[in-house]
Every structure is written in C-alpha cells, then in structure tokens.
Amino acid sequence: MNDLLGALKPLGLLEAVAAMQHPATLAELVASVGVPKPTVHRWLASLEAAGLLQRTPDGRRFELAPRASQLAFSILGNRPGGSTRHEILQRIVQEVGEACNLTVLDGTQVKYLDRVESNWPLRITFQQGSKVPAYCSASGKLFLALMQPAKRDLLLGQMPLERLTDNTVIDKSELLKELSNIRRDKYALDREEFMTGLVCLAVPIHQQKGRSRACVAALAIQAPVTRVSHTDIVSKLPILQRAAETIAATLTE
Amino acid sequence: MNDLLGALKPLGLLEAVAAMQHPATLAELVASVGVPKPTVHRWLASLEAAGLLQRTPDGRRFELAPRASQLAFSILGNRPGGSTRHEILQRIVQEVGEACNLTVLDGTQVKYLDRVESNWPLRITFQQGSKVPAYCSASGKLFLALMQPAKRDLLLGQMPLERLTDNTVIDKSELLKELSNIRRDKYALDREEFMTGLVCLAVPIHQQKGRSRACVAALAIQAPVTRVSHTDIVSKLPILQRAAETIAATLTE
DNA sequence: TATAGACGTTTCATATTTCGGAATTTTCTG
DNA sequence: CAGAAAATTCCGAAATATGAAACGTCTATA
Numbered sequence: 001m002n003d004l005l006g007a008l009k010p011l012g013l014l015e016a017v018a019a020m021q022h023p024a025t026l027a028e029l030v031a032s033v034g035v036p037k038p039t040v041h042r043w044l045a046s047l048e049a050a051g052l053l054q055r056t057p058d059g060r061r062f063e064l065a066p067r068a069s070q071l072a073f074s075i076l077g078n079r080p081g082g083s084t085r086h087e088i089l090q091r092i093v094q095e096v097g098e099a100c101n102l103t104v105l106d107g108t109q110v111k112y113l114d115r116v117e118s119n120w121p122l123r124i125t126f127q128q129g130s131k132v133p134a135y136c137s138a139s140g141k142l143f144l145a146l147m148q149p150a151k152r153d154l155l156l157g158q159m160p161l162e163r164l165t166d167n168t169v170i171d172k173s174e175l176l177k178e179l180s181n182i183r184r185d186k187y188a189l190d191r192e193e194f195m196t197g198l199v200c201l202a203v204p205i206h207q208q209k210g211r212s213r214a215c216v217a218a219l220a221i222q223a224p225v226t227r228v229s230h231t232d233i234v235s236k237l238p239i240l241q242r243a244a245e246t247i248a249a250t251l252t253e
Numbered sequence: 254m255n256d257l258l259g260a261l262k263p264l265g266l267l268e269a270v271a272a273m274q275h276p277a278t279l280a281e282l283v284a285s286v287g288v289p290k291p292t293v294h295r296w297l298a299s300l301e302a303a304g305l306l307q308r309t310p311d312g313r314r315f316e317l318a319p320r321a322s323q324l325a326f327s328i329l330g331n332r333p334g335g336s337t338r339h340e341i342l343q344r345i346v347q348e349v350g351e352a353c354n355l356t357v358l359d360g361t362q363v364k365y366l367d368r369v370e371s372n373w374p375l376r377i378t379f380q381q382g383s384k385v386p387a388y389c390s391a392s393g394k395l396f397l398a399l400m401q402p403a404k405r406d407l408l409l410g411q412m413p414l415e416r417l418t419d420n421t422v423i424d425k426s427e428l429l430k431e432l433s434n435i436r437r438d439k440y441a442l443d444r445e446e447f448m449t450g451l452v453c454l455a456v457p458i459h460q461q462k463g464r465s466r467a468c469v470a471a472l473a474i475q476a477p478v479t480r481v482s483h484t485d486i487v488s489k490l491p492i493l494q495r496a497a498e499t500i501a502a503t504l505t506e
Numbered sequence: 507t508a509t510a511g512a513c514g515t516t517t518c519a520t521a522t523t524t525c526g527g528a529a530t531t532t533t534c535t536g
Numbered sequence: 537c538a539g540a541a542a543a544t545t546c547c548g549a550a551a552t553a554t555g556a557a558a559c560g561t562c563t564a565t566a
Contacts, residue, residue, distance in 0.1 A: 004303050007260045007296075007553080011303070018327040018334075026543065036526050041544065043260075050257050050264070056333075060533090060543085064334030070504050073460055074271040075325035076357045077469035080317040081276060082307055087360050088411055104310050113310060207311055209563085217310035249407050251309060259523070280513065289555050294515065313514085313562095 009035075010043035014052055014068065023061035081250045082114070088250075089116040089219075092243050096236045098223040099123060102247070103202075104216065105143040108159040110134050113217070122224055124198055135161055135175060136168050138190035138202035139218035145182035146204055146215040152179075167192045187237060191230050199225050201233045203240045207251045216251070219244045262288075263296035267305055267321065272462050274401065276314035329357075329366050330382070338500055342369040342472075345496050349489045351476040352376060355500075356455075357469065358396040361412040363387050366470070375477055377451055388414055388428060389421050391443035391455035392471035398435035399457055399468040405432075420445045440490060444483050452478050454486045456493045460504045469504070472497045 004012050016032050017024055024032070030040050044062055047053040051067035085102060092100045093116045101115040109131040117123055126132075134140030134155070144152055161170040169175045182188045190200035202220035206213040221236055257265050269285045270277055277285070283293050297315055300306040304320035329335065338355060345353045346369045354368040362384040370376055379385075387393030387408070397405055414423040422428045435441045443453035455473035459466040474489055 007263055008299050008303050008305075010260050011264065011305075015324060015327065018324065018331050021332060023333050027541090037543080038526055038545080039524085042524080046259060046261050050261050052261075064328055064331055066503055068328050069334060070460070071268060071271065072325035072328035073357075073469040073504055074268065074462065075317055075321050076329070076359070077460065077462070077467050078271050078274065078317060079358070079360070080307075080319065080322060081309065082316065082318060083322065083360060084407070091411060102310070104312070205310070214311075216312075246407065246411055249403075249410075251311065278513085279515095290513090291515080291517095291555055292553080295553080 010046055013040065013043050014047060017053060017062055018064060018068070023056045023063040025061050029062070084250050085247050086114055086116070088243050088246055089114060092116075092219075092221065092239060093118055095239050096221055098221045098228065098236075099126075100219070100221050101126070101139075102205075103139040103218050103220065105134065105140070105147075106131065108134055108155055110137050110140040110143070110218075118223075120227070122227070124195075124222055124224065126222075132194060133159070133162075133164075135159055136164055136190070136193040138188040138200040139220050141175075141179060141182055141190075142188040142202045142204055142218050143215065145179040145188065164194055165192055165196045167196075169193060187234075187240075189230070189233070192225060197225050199223055199228060199230055199233050201236060201240065203237070203244045205244050205248050205251075207248065217247075219247060263299055266293065266296050267300060270306060270315055271317060271321070274462075274467075276309045276316040278314050282315070335367060337503060339367055339369070341496050341499055342367060345369075345472075345474065345492060346371055348492050349474055351474045351481060351489075352379075353472070353474050354379070354392075355458075356392040356471050356473065358387065358393070358400075359384065361387055361408055363390050363393040363396070363471075371476075373480070375480070377448070377475060377477065379475075385447055386412070386415075386417075388412055389417055389443070389446040391441040391453040392473050394428075394432060394435055394443070395441040395455045395457055395471050396468060398432040398441065417447055418445055418449045420449075422446060440487075440493075442483070442486070445478060450478050452476055452481060452483055452486050454489060454493065456490070456497045458497050458501050458504075460501065470500075472500065 012033055013029060016029055026037070026040060026044065030037050033040065044053065048055065051065050053062045053068070054065040055061065056063055089100045089102060097118055099116065099118045102113045103110045104113055111131050112126060112128050115126060115128050117125065132140065134144055144155065156172065161172065163170050169178060186204065188202045190198070192198060200220055200222045202218045204215040205217040205219055207216045219240055221233070221240060223233060265286055266282060269282055279290070279293060279297065283290050286293065297306065301308065304318050306315045306321070307318040308314065309316055342353045342355060350371055352369065352371045355366045356363045357366055364384050365379060365381050368379060368381050370378065385393065387397055397408065409425065414425065416423050422431060439457065441455045443451070445451060453473055453475045455471045457468040458470040458472055460469045472493055474493060476486060
C-alpha cells in the first residue's frame with residue numbers, strides 16, 4: 001500500500017481516506033496503512049493542518065477537506081500530457097492492430113516510456129520502463145541517425161555491438177551506412193535485428209529547441225513477422241507520422 | 254504559497270505543477286515556490302519516484318503523472334467530501350425537476366463525477382463514472398469552447414467525429430462556429446446530438462489558477478425532449494448558473 | 507566553431523525532524 | 537460506575553532534510 005518514499009508517506013493516508021466510502025477513524029487507518037498508531041496520528045494532524053483533511057463534527061473521524069477538492073480539480077483541469085499521449089498510442093493500436101510504443105534514448109539504450117499492446121493472442125510483451133540496446137532497435141537507430149555526429153561517435157564508441165539474431169548488424173561501417181539511409185528516409189526499421197520474428201517501424205518526434213528541431217522521442221509499432229512482413233510494415237508509415245505530429249504538439253502546449 | 258508543514262511541503266510542488274498550464278522546469282518551480290534549488294530538485298525526485306509527477310520526454314520539464322489523476326478522481330468520487338456538491342445537485346433536481354450532473358473532461362471524453370436523477374417515470378439513466386464523447390455533449394462542447402485554443406486544436410485533431418444521431422455535428426468548421434457561440438454565451442446546449450430525444454444544458458465551473466480562471470468542471474441538466482423543448486431548457490439557465498457559482502465558491506475558499 | 511552563461515545535478519557537514527514504545531488521558535460500553 | 541478500548545502525548549535515539557557551494561551539461565550568441 002504505502003510505496004511512497006520519505007517525506008511523502010503521509011500522502012498515502014490521503015489516498016487511503018479518499019478511497020474509503022465513509023469518514024475513517026484513526027484505528028481504521030492504522031489497519032489500512034499498517035503504520036504505528038502515533039505515526040498515523042501525527043500524519044493525520046499534518047494533513048488536517050494543511051487543510052487537506054478535516055474532522056467530522058463528532059471529532060473522531062476524518063474526511064476530505066476543501067483543499068483536497070481544489071487540488072483534485074486543479075489536477076483534472078490540467079490533464080497530464082502523459083495520458084494525452086497514451087490515448088494517441090491507443091488510437092494507433094486501434095488503427096494498425098499492432099503494438100505501439102513511445103521511447104526515449106537513455107544512454108546507449110532505448111527506454112520505453114509508454115506502451116499499448118495489440119489485441120492479438122500472439123503478441124510480444126515488453127513492459128514499460130524496460131530497455132533495449134540502441135544499435136539493434138528501430139527507435140534506437142533512429143536516435144543515432146538524427147543526433148549530432150559528435151555525440152553519435154561517442155555513443156557508438158562505448159556501445160558493444162553484440163549479435164543478438166542472425167540479422168543483427170554488428171559491422172560498424174554497415175551500421176553507419178544504415179544510419180545515413182535512416183536520416184534520408186526519416187524512419188527506421190528493425191528487421192528482426194533484436195529478436196527473431198519481431199519487426200518494428202519507428203518515426204521521430206521532434207521538439208522545437210531554440211532555432212533547431214531536436215528528436216527527443218520516437219514512436220514505433222512492433223509486430224510479429226508472421227503477421228506483418230518487413231516490407232508491409234512500411235505501409236503504416238503515414239498513420240505513424242501523423243500521430244507523431246500530434247504527440248509533438250503535446251510537448252509545446 | 255507554501256503553507257504546508259514538515260513532511261507535506263513537497264505537496265506544494267504538486268499543487269504548483271497542477272496550477273501551471275505548461276509543464277514546468279525546475280527553475281520555474283524554484284521561482285514559483287521560493288525554495289532553494291537543491292531542495293526543489295529533491296522534492297521533484299520524490300514526487301517522480303512516487304508516480305505523481307513525470308518528466309516530459311525531453312527530460313527537462315515536469316508534468317502530472319497517472320497517479321495524480323487517480324488521486325484526483327478518488328478525491329472527487331469520495332462521498333464525504335462531495336456531500337456538499339451532491340446536495341447542490343439534489344437541490345437543482347428539486348427546482349427544475351430534471352436530472353442533473355457534474356462532469357470533468359477526461360481526455361477526449363466527458364466523465365460523470367456525480368449525478369442525481371429526476372423523479373419522473375420517464376428518465377434517462379446514466380451512471381456515475383461513465384463517459385460520453387466531448388464533441389456531441391453539452392458539457393464536452395463547453396470544455397472545448399473554453400480551453401486554450403492550442404489545446405483545443407490538439408484534442409479535435411485526435412477526436413474522430415462520428416454521427417450518433419441526425420443532429421450530431423460532424424463538420425469541423427460548423428463545430429468550431431458552435432464553440433465560438435458557446436464561448437460568447439457562457440453556456441452550451443446538446444440538441445439531441447448524442448442521443449435522440451435527449452436535450453441538455455451545461456454551464457461552466459471556474460477555478461482560479463494563478464492569474465486566470467480555468468473551467469475545470471461543468472454542471473448540466475438533462476431532459477427528454479418530450480418534456481423540455483430545445484428552447485425551453487434555456488429558461489433553467491439562471492438556476493444552473495447560481496448553483497455553479499456556489500460550487501465554484503468551494504474551490505476558491 | 508568557440509565561448510559565456512544558464513540551467514540542472516551532486517556533494518557534504520550540519521541541523522532538524524521523524525519515529526514508535528510506553529505512559530497517560532479520554533471516550534465508549536455494559 | 538467500573539473496565540475496556542481508543543485516542544493522545546512524551547521523549548530520547550535514529551534517520552532524514554537542508555542548502556551553500558562546486559560541478560557538469562546544455563544553449564545561445566558571436
């Protein structure tokens with residue numbers, strides 16, 4: 001229940017009170033959050049002093065106070081950009097019928113910020129937050145292709161090129177040629193280079209930075225090669241590019 | 254700004270982020286809450302670890318994360334704290350004799366936070382927590398009309414306009430014209446655009462956000478067209494507006 | 507392409523706060 | 537009015553927060 005760190009632990013109490021149907025007593029909350037009684041008491045006092053909770057007229061129970069509502073409306077009126085983007089991913093999955101993900105470059109690896117799975121029984125399950133090497137994934141090659149050459153050289157230098165499948169490109173000059181093509185095409189493919197049977201198409205998401213546009217994230221669809229061939233997947237490009245534009249708009253809003 | 258005690262101080266940051274219309278940088282937040290830079294940095298890290306905030310894909314700004322939305326819905330769906338609001342809805346139903354509801358915008362859809370039914374045998378039963386598309390509901394059009402233009406364009410871009418009844422507006426320019434009228438009139442009508450036989454009138458609930466007032470929720474009445482015509486329903490406007498003011502007052506305190 | 511400046515992050519010695527077992531007071535129950 | 541249960545207060549040990557300064561890193565301008 002209480003997975004909050006350090007100073008935010010009292011917030012777990014607010015969540016607990018908000019989750020209850022009736023105003024809660026101290027004893028109920030002690031049972032609910034599993035923290036010693038004096039501590040819960042102190043936390044409740046803090047939340048009350050902050051105006052987030054208030055006591056019921058009888059003085060023995062706690063309920064939400066006006067400031068909690070204010071905060072809630074404030075949060076909902078300022079809808080997280082993350083959920084906006086998540087909705088866009090969902091729409092892509094609806095349209096193309098394959099899994100879709102949003103990634104950023106994290107060192108020499110590609111990190112999944114968000115992901116929506118397809119509805120097919122056969123599907124590749126990556127979990128959000130996991131990472132894959134940049135040199136053998138569509139998103140990763142895209143980042144490498146679009147970054148400043150100096151930075152690219154630096155990263156390639158500290159990135160061991162290991163063979164993960166028969167198709168993995170482990171020759172540096174061959175990889176550089178591929179990156180140059182990607183820069184020209186404005187999209188990248190993973191032709192079973194990371195995992196046999198898995199193909200992927202990625203497009204960049206740009207953000208205005210001063211006078212230049214930098215590629216800060218990538219949008220990609222992944223599919224089993226048995227359902228979508230290396231060449232068929234490129235037909236999804238327009239859908240992906242349009243969605244990328246929409247997501248880019250959420251970055252400046 | 255920061256009147257929170259001890260362990261809850263980082264919460265002031267959550268409020269600050271929620272109060273901004275753009276994802277905030279560390280420097281902006283330092284200026285906003287008046288706390289030393291390393292401290293803000295640490296608080297942000299806590300909130301991020303807790304899942305209440307997340308970084309934008311470029312890694313330089315902070316925005317609300319899913320857990321913040323969860324918390325907000327949890328707070329607003331909570332009966333004890335919402336009892337005042339619920340009573341206001343009940344009073345409206347008494348006065349106008351038709352169903353009344355309180356909504357927020359959740360992505361491209363309108364979500365029912367609370368609802369009180371009329372006592373007539375013939376009534377439309379929506380349940381609390383359900384959602385309807387924004388472009389063809391009174392509340393939804395109200396939100397679209399009153400939000401920042403950039404945000405509106407973004408949402409309209411990802412919102413497929415489907416014909417649900419003969420009256421549904423599916424032409425984008427026509428919809429924009431309607432939104433402009435709504436902005437002028439300060440109320441919105443649903444003339445059987447979502448469901449044949451159902452008319453609806455919605456007014457905004459504003460919350461002070463920094464220097465400007467944002468529309469964070471909407472209050473609406475719904476009625477069968479056989480009982481209240483498209484034009485008659487506007488006569489309920491004063492009652493609705495007065496109630497909206499009352500609810501808004503609980504948010505400014 | 508070089509360079510000044512802004513911004514974000516880390517460090518670390520110090521000071522403050524929190525923690526929770528036990529004692530105490532208040533409230534409920536029969 | 538006793539006895540039990542719940543809420544509140546105490547307080548020393550332990551953990552944590554604090555913020556000035558230093559350090560990287562990115563950005564804007566020449």
